[in-house]
Amino acid sequence: MKQFKFICVVSLASSVLLSSCGENEAPIQDEEIPAVADVSEVDEVNNEEEQSFDPNLSYEVPTPSDLFLALQSLGSEGKFDFLNNPSKVSNYGDKKSKALNFGVYFADLSYASSFNYGPELVKYIKVVDDLSDELNIKSALDKALTDRLQEHISAGTVDSIVSISSDTYYQAYDYLDQNKRGGTLRLIVAGGWIEGLYLLTNMVESYDAESPIVEEIASQQLTVESVMGFLNDFADEDADVEEIMGELSDIEQLFMNFEYAEGTTESSVNDAGLTVLEGGDRPIISEQQFNELKSLVAELRNSITG
Amino acid sequence: MIMKKLQIIIVIVLLFAGPTAIAQMDCFKFVRSCDDGRREGFLFNGQSKSGQFDTGDTTEVTMVAYKGMDYRITACANEQDIPGVIQLRIIERIKKPYWDEQVISESEEMPMLDEYGDEMYDDDDEPMMEVITTTKTVKKRRYKMTEQVRYDSKKDGGEFSFTSQMTRKLHIEVIVPGTIGEGGLAAEEFVSSGCVGLLIEHRKGILNGFGQ
Numbered sequence: 001m002k003q004f005k006f007i008c009v010v011s012l013a014s015s016v017l018l019s020s021c022g023e024n025e026a027p028i029q030d031e032e033i034p035a036v037a038d039v040s041e042v043d044e045v046n047n048e049e050e051q052s053f054d055p056n057l058s059y060e061v062p063t064p065s066d067l068f069l070a071l072q073s074l075g076s077e078g079k080f081d082f083l084n085n086p087s088k089v090s091n092y093g094d095k096k097s098k099a100l101n102f103g104v105y106f107a108d109l110s111y112a113s114s115f116n117y118g119p120e121l122v123k124y125i126k127v128v129d130d131l132s133d134e135l136n137i138k139s140a141l142d143k144a145l146t147d148r149l150q151e152h153i154s155a156g157t158v159d160s161i162v163s164i165s166s167d168t169y170y171q172a173y174d175y176l177d178q179n180k181r182g183g184t185l186r187l188i189v190a191g192g193w194i195e196g197l198y199l200l201t202n203m204v205e206s207y208d209a210e211s212p213i214v215e216e217i218a219s220q221q222l223t224v225e226s227v228m229g230f231l232n233d234f235a236d237e238d239a240d241v242e243e244i245m246g247e248l249s250d251i252e253q254l255f256m257n258f259e260y261a262e263g264t265t266e267s268s269v270n271d272a273g274l275t276v277l278e279g280g281d282r283p284i285i286s287e288q289q290f291n292e293l294k295s296l297v298a299e300l301r302n303s304i305t306g
Numbered sequence: 307m308i309m310k311k312l313q314i315i316i317v318i319v320l321l322f323a324g325p326t327a328i329a330q331m332d333c334f335k336f337v338r339s340c341d342d343g344r345r346e347g348f349l350f351n352g353q354s355k356s357g358q359f360d361t362g363d364t365t366e367v368t369m370v371a372y373k374g375m376d377y378r379i380t381a382c383a384n385e386q387d388i389p390g391v392i393q394l395r396i397i398e399r400i401k402k403p404y405w406d407e408q409v410i411s412e413s414e415e416m417p418m419l420d421e422y423g424d425e426m427y428d429d430d431d432e433p434m435m436e437v438i439t440t441t442k443t444v445k446k447r448r449y450k451m452t453e454q455v456r457y458d459s460k461k462d463g464g465e466f467s468f469t470s471q472m473t474r475k476l477h478i479e480v481i482v483p484g485t486i487g488e489g490g491l492a493a494e495e496f497v498s499s500g501c502v503g504l505l506i507e508h509r510k511g512i513l514n515g516f517g518q
Contacts, residue, residue, distance in 0.1 A: 057367070057368060057477075058355065058365065058366065058367040058368070060352075060355070060370075061353075062351075062353060062369075065352075066352070066372060066508065069372075069375070070373060070374050070375050070473070072510075073375065073510040073511060074373065074374045166349070166350075166352070167350075170350065170352055173352065178334050212373075215373075215472070216373070216473060219473035219474075222473060222474065222475040223370050223475075226368055226370065259403065260401050260402075260403050262402060265454040267456060267468075270469065273467075274467050274468055274469045275456075275457070275468040276470075276471060277398075277456060277468050277469070277470045277471065278471050280400050280454075280472065280474050281398075281401050281475075282472055
């Protein structure tokens with residue numbers, strides 16, 4: 001079994017030509033991974049097994065835009081008081097802090113775009129742009145994107161703003177991946193995920209089991225494994241990545257304690273001809289877990305943003 | 307002088323290793339060349355992947371599909387290097403909770419008591435002992451993991467577009483077709499490498515009902 005991995009140039013000539021390839025981070029080896037037998041039924045005891053990551057799996061983390069777009073489509077409204085203040089950008093001096101806060105500000109930009117924050121959006125475009133420069137990824141970003149973003153902000157075309165800001169994120173992601181700067185990429189993804197969860201937990205003031213936002217907070221249990229799996233790829237090579245994994249472990253542990261609602265596993269086809277996936281795992285968060293999660297996430301997020 | 311030598315080395319290495327290196331580099335962003343669903347309003351999703359594979363390889367990618375969103379999952383390959391159709395299997399691993407009850411017996415030697423609750427003694431004035439066995443039921447919450455194949459392109463054909471009634475994690479198995487040699491057997495000498503793209507797209511779902 002092989003994994004999807006972007007392949008950096010392996011020949012001497014190309015590595016000379018592309019001096020940016022690698023930078024301070026070790027390149028990923030494109031190695032053969034042994035196949036594993038198919039397992040159709042596994043017995044699992046909650047909280048009693050060590051977390052291990054399947055080396056054959058490629059863990060993909062949805063972007064903050066995906067989450068906010070989904071919430072927007074469910075009719076949720078944004079609360080902008082919790083966004084990180086753009087004026088703090090000058091406080092972030094080291095690589096770890098810059099990368100994590102690039103993720104934070106990108107999540108803020110996605111949130112502000114999805115819920116139509118209006119003219120304030122410009123400030124978030126500016127900080128994302130500034131940090132991309134400091135992280136040496138600005139050259140990868142299409143200059144026209146920021147201009148197009150400004151145009152759509154003036155016109156108030158929300159969907160286009162979300163779409164263009166997502167493209168900006170993909171460009172940064174691709175550039176870091178292509179240039180084997182996996183550590184920086186992972187810190188950005190971690191920062192974005194933490195900020196997304198922070199904003200999500202602050203969209204509800206008090207616990208209500210029936211609230212679609214509380215349900216979505218519980219569903220983040222499905223992304224925490226992907227986030228940790230994605231970070232784990234670089235934990236051995238980058239001390240900052242290992243550190244953020246350690247800082248996330250309490251949140252991960254809390255998510256792993258969630259109960260699941262039983263459901264059927266049926267599919268149907270709707271009027272538009274789309275398959276409708278029904279049933280499946282539905283993690284459930286209790287009031288105590290909700291309050292604990294909100295507090296843990298706020299503590300970690302505030303330690304990142306300062 | 308050093309620069310000249312370096313240029314010569316670069317030229318030599320490019321001549322011999324260059325084509326391979328360039329072929330590998332080409333897989334970067336390969337997924338962007340897959341036929342997209344833009345006409346149906348789908349947008350590129352960041353969980354898409356590009357990579358280089360040999361014929362006969364299989365890989366697995368996880369994705370999270372959010373409630374209320376529509377998704378379209380397709381795959382494409384460089385047809386010159388990878389002939390045939392990429393097979394996709396979309397699998398959901400579902401944890402079904404159950405209580406696992408275990409009866410545990412514990413035996414302990416205890417002093418024998420008389421009808422008044424006082425310890426009893428034998429003729430040598432030694433306390434009389436008896437073995438008391440107690441049983442208790444221990445309940446543990448366990449999860450049985452079952453695999454549900456939500457889509458298999460080989461059986462279901464076409465492309466997979468779906469909407470999800472709740473946020474869920476899906477495992478996508480990407481199966482690159484093998485090369486068939488003489489006599490219908492896979493022949494190693496026919497193995498070739500090429501670029502494969504797994505394209506995941508999303509769009510806002512259409513919700514039914516009042517107030518949605």
